Amino acid sequence: MRYYKWSQQGEGRKIGKLGNYCLYEKTITEGKCEETQKPFTPQTYGSFRFIYGPSAGGLLESIKFVITTNGEKILGIEAEVYKNRTIKISGLPIDDAILKVERINAPFSASHTIAFLLSIEDALELELDYQTLLKRIAEIELERIRNHLFVIARLAETASLNVPTFHLLHLVEEVNRLIGKSCGHRYFFGVNSLNEVRCDFGNLLKIIDITKEFKQIFDGLVESRIFIDRLQENGKIKDENSVGPSARAAGFDYDARKDFKVLPYDDLGFKTITTHESDSFGRFLVRGLEILESSKMLVALYDMIKNNNTNYEKTKESYKKVGEGLVRVESPSGDLAYYVNLDNGIVKSVSLLTPSQVNLSLFLKSVTNTIFTDFQFNWESYGIWVSELGVKLE
Amino acid sequence: MKNWWFIRGLRKGIMTEKYPKELPEWSTEIQGQGNANCPTNAIKDEKWIKEKCIFCRRCYPNYKPNLNPRIYTVKKTQPLFKKSFYLYPIDSGSCGGCNMELKLLSSPEYDMTRFGIFFTNTPRHADALIIMGVLTEKMKEVLRKAYDAMPEPKVIILLGACAISGGIIGEGIPLEAAIEIAGCPPNPFTILEALTRVKEK
Ligand code: SF4
Ligand code: SF4
Numbered sequence: 073m074r075y076y077k078w079s080q081q082g083e084g085r086k087i088g089k090l091g092n093y094c095l096y097e098k099t100i101t102e103g104k105c106e107e108t109q110k111p112f113t114p115q116t117y118g119s120f121r122f123i124y125g126p127s128a129g130g131l132l133e134s135i136k137f138v139i140t141t142n143g144e145k146i147l148g149i150e151a152e153v154y155k156n157r158t159i160k161i162s163g164l165p166i167d168d169a170i171l172k173v174e175r176i177n178a179p180f181s182a183s184h185t186i187a188f189l190l191s192i193e194d195a196l197e198l199e200l201d202y203q204t205l206l207k208r209i210a211e212i213e214l215e216r217i218r219n220h221l222f223v224i225a226r227l228a229e230t231a232s233l234n235v236p237t238f239h240l241l242h243l244v245e246e247v248n249r250l251i252g253k254s255c256g257h258r259y260f261f262g263v264n265s266l267n268e269v270r271c272d273f274g275n276l277l278k279i280i281d282i283t284k285e286f287k288q289i290f291d292g293l294v295e296s297r298i299f300i301d302r303l304q305e306n307g308k309i310k311d312e313n314s315v316g317p318s319a320r321a322a323g324f325d326y327d328a329r330k331d332f333k334v335l336p337y338d339d340l341g342f343k344t345i346t347t348h349e350s351d352s353f354g355r356f357l358v359r360g361l362e363i364l365e366s367s368k369m370l371v372a373l374y375d376m377i378k379n380n381n382t383n384y385e386k387t388k389e390s391y392k393k394v395g396e397g398l399v400r401v402e403s404p405s406g407d408l409a410y411y412v413n414l415d416n417g418i419v420k421s422v423s424l425l426t427p428s429q430v431n432l433s434l435f436l437k438s439v440t441n442t443i444f445t446d447f448q449f450n451w452e453s454y455g456i457w458v459s460e461l462g463v464k465l466e
Numbered sequence: 467m468k469n470w471w472f473i474r475g476l477r478k479g480i481m482t483e484k485y486p487k488e489l490p491e492w493s494t495e496i497q498g499q500g501n502a503n504c505p506t507n508a509i510k511d512e513k514w515i516k517e518k519c520i521f522c523r524r525c526y527p528n529y530k531p532n533l534n535p536r537i538y539t540v541k542k543t544q545p546l547f548k549k550s551f552y553l554y555p556i557d558s559g560s561c562g563g564c565n566m567e568l569k570l571l572s573s574p575e576y577d578m579t580r581f582g583i584f585f586t587n588t589p590r591h592a593d594a595l596i597i598m599g600v601l602t603e604k605m606k607e608v609l610r611k612a613y614d615a616m617p618e619p620k621v622i623i624l625l626g627a628c629a630i631s632g633g634i635i636g637e638g639i640p641l642e643a644a645i646e647i648a649g650c651p652p653n654p655f656t657i658l659e660a661l662t663r664v665k666e667k
Binding site: 126127128129130133154155156157171172175177178181233238244249252253255256258261262288292458459462 | 471472474475478481487488489490491492493505520521522523556557558559560561562563564565566567569570572573574575576585586587588599600602603604605608612633634635636650651653654
């Protein structure tokens with residue numbers, strides 16, 4: 073492992089549970105990995121349980137919430153994922169494994185596939201091609217913009233603000249078309265392999281128009297009392313075990329793009345966005361400002377990416393090694409890590425840490441003492457994907 | 467005046483399209499000949515089986531997409547749904563891709579409401595159950611309950627390779643469908659056009 077070391081103790085911030093291990097900023101440890109504590113549910117006189125999900129109009133994916141309430145306040149909450157998929161990856165050659173990794177969570181497919189490939193490349197000790205790494209950044213930043221636009225559209229929809237909702241969905245569609253045009257597939261399926269990205273980013277500057285349009289909607293939302301009243305003070309939480317936009321909204325400048333140097337983000341120069349709101353409004357603000365920041369990065373990448381093929385000579389022989397690799401990337405919702413063991417070009421074992429698993433614990437904690445009317449705004453503000461929560465890799 | 471949404475909406479103008487201005491190659495119809503190293507056996511005797519294809523490009527360049535997005539099969543129509551057609555989406559085990567593309571039918575580009583197609587929040591008001599993702603254990607019961615709760619006449623729509631054939635992840639949905647919409651994920655245009663076909667005579 074070139075980027076991580078095994079240790080008895082965690083070093084740097086704690087990221088979360090990675091298989092049977094605990095992942096920190098700089099080290100991986102064996103043994104217990106305390107997760108955010110489950111909130112305590114008091115049983116008061118007249119309180120009752122109310123079930124939301126697993127399938128309901130407001131939910132995009134299948135998850136069940138059991139909410140304890142006294143009619144107004146949410147006193148306690150539990151969540152149960154309903155679409156658990158077991159995906160078998162061990163025993164597969166690298167290329168076959170990629171097909172499955174791509175399908176863990178399509179909205180974050182670039183982040184998943186790139187983290188997986190980087191961990192394999194780490195295990196194989198491959199020399200990484202700079203152009204490939206730049207193109208990988210372009211993929212992840214496009215994915216971030218699409219995701220944040222979608223989360224903000226869901227928030228606007230929850231507030232019944234139809235014009236911005238549809239306008240934002242239009243922008244999501246525009247980003248999908250830009251990705252489709254560049255890479256042939258709207259969710260980056262079939263695009264990534266070892267040291268190679270099959271995309272032509274000649275149209276990348278289209279992102280300027282998209283984000284200019286977004287900026288106007290964003291300015292409108294920030295000034296809309298109808299909108300911000302639903303978000304401010306809703307789902308307030310400051311927890312140092314948080315990741316991604318939820319951490320940055322609470323003032324923690326956690327960002328794998330800066331604290332894990334596997335992709336050359338430093339060559340682009342960008343700001344990590346933080347706020348001190350630590351509520352749904354803060355998470356919305358961080359996402360909005362990150363769209364603008366990612367757009368600047370893509371413009372810089374446009375000048376740096378040469379659309380010639382990678383100069384890396386692929387020798388299948390070099391894949392036939394035994395080794396372990398561990399890599400973390402900043403997916404749109406926070407840290408995403410893969411730990412793989414390789415044997416002779418075959419994936420022997422794989423462990424995954426997704427931002428949705430960390431964000432779900434945080435969300436559940438932040439819901440207590442809010443009212444049900446606030447629930448949907450808080451839920452959407454985390455950008456949790458049940459697909460990656462419910463997946464069990466074998 | 468930044469949040470006078472109505473004025474803004476008018477100013478932006480109509481963006482709805484008859485046919486998408488841009489289509490990505492993958493997921494469109496695949497044509498070709500010769501050998502294919504297909505992980506889902508979607509090519510048999512040089513014939514392409516759209517329901518099994520996960521659009522992984524392994525068969526490229528012998529087989530190539532031809533930009534025809536009309537990759538759905540209509541098995542049954544229900545003209546009673548001509549004026550209004552209410553869909554209840556249900557995720558039995560998807561990767562989120564089919565969900566996103568389905569959601570984008572409400573974007574101005576596709577604007578499904580112009581065809582009298584709407585989402586509903588409950589299966590009790592639904593004409594169609596639109597299922598995406600592979601069949602997962604816990605969702606079996608949920609699917610059955612949702613189907614039972616729907617009034618007659620009702621139809622089932624399978625969306626995406628996972629729901630139709632299991633794709634490369636698991637098992638498909640063992641229910642008889644009025645429409646099967648191939649793709650991984652299907653393009654919103656493919657979904658929209660397939661849905662309008664259910665309402666025909
Ligand atoms: S794209 Fe992949 S799944 Fe589809 S026919 Fe070609 S090889 Fe088979
Ligand atoms: S068909 Fe493809 S996009 Fe749809 S759920 Fe399955 S893997 Fe995801």
